Structure formats: C-alpha cells, structure tokens
Amino acid sequence: MPALEDKGTILYVEDNPDNRMLVRRILLSEDYKLLEATNAFEALEIIKSNKPNLILMDINMPEMDGYTLTARIKTTPGFERVPILAITANVMRGDKEKTLEAGCDGYIQKPIDFDELIREVEKFLARSANA
16 A cells, blocks of 8 residues: 655644644645644744744744744755745734735635635645745
8 A cells, every 4th residue: 555645734822722623634634744832932832843835934933922922933954935824814904014024925814615725735735845
C-alpha cells in the first residue's frame, strides 16, 4: 500500500477551542499534518523545532495578537518566506489591509467557509512549494 502523499504541515494559531476544532476537522479530512498553538508563545515554541509549510493565524488573541506574532515569525531566520494566512473576525474597512501590512500573505474572514479555507490553503502551499 503506497504511503500517503505529504500534503504539507500547517501550524494553526488560535485561542478559541471551537474554531480550532472546526479547522482541525477540515484540514485533517484533507490529509494535512496539523500543528496547533493556543497562543503566540506556544506558536513561538513550536517553530523552534518544526518548520510548517503554512501558518494559519488568528488575529485577536490575548497577551500577543496575531499582528505582533506575524511580525516576530517573519523576522525569525528561515521563516521569512513561510506564508501566513490570517483567519479573523476583523472585517471592518481597512482590516484586511492592516493584516497584510503586518506581514500576513492572505486573509480569510470568520465565520470560516470550508471551501474557501481549502482553496486558500492549497493556493498558498503551492506558492510555498515553488518559492
């Protein structure tokens, strides 16, 4: 029996357990390897020993928000080109631009649309593989 194709490793940084469960179900059903962090500090620990192909970033987290964490990750050696995709409830005028200015490569608004999430993940993983 052939081994499953390695579709990529995704780090999901999200403090809300319901959102983590939803995204976990979606990504695991599509055979992605998933790493999860419940806050920015856990994410920084995870990337010390793992290099995900893509990071999904919640923006509104306590202690350190996703904007600040994105900037820290993007200045971490070896992570400058790892795509970071914001998943956020911030949908007011200018929020998408603020997210991109912070260093995120893409933006998905909550509530999460299953098909959009998979499309965006596949698009950014393809770009990452070709970088």
